[in-house]
Amino acid sequence: MSKVLTAYFSASGVTAKVAERLAEAIGAELFEIRPEVPYTNADLYWQDKGSRSTVEMNDRSSRPAINSKVTDMNQYDVIFIGFPIWWYREPSIIDTFMESYDFNGKTVVPFATSGGSSIGASGKNMQALATGAKVLEGRCFASNVSGKTLADWAAKWI
16 A cells, blocks of 8 residues: 655645545545745735735746645655645645655645636646656545545545
8 A cells, every 4th residue: 555645735724624634534644835934815815916926826937935844755655735726727836845855756646626727737737847756637626525535536546
């Protein structure tokens, strides 16, 4: 059986709940990707062209700092990475996370939450940052997804 990690970034708490449900359902360890500088409501206001999240998402080279690290990424075979969809893709902090570790030989499975957008090209974007990994397309889930649905979905990789 594979050693599994569920890592996630959650701005509003929705993705956190799905990640916690997934980790519990599949027996994975849980890691929160926390920004060094937490996002405020003003930072997340997507209709403001000057808000922090808008500025970050409009600059593909943006890499917001993360305040903690996975102690030993080498021990994991499969890593589920969760995030909210921002501007039809993964938030820039996920790009920071992908560039912070060696995912060579690992299976990376993105999952996302959204009010209506698909996961889009997030898996392809993440693959470009994780040389040697197998990064899957992933899937978007509603906030009320059941643990059974998550476990059934995740079963093919663990």
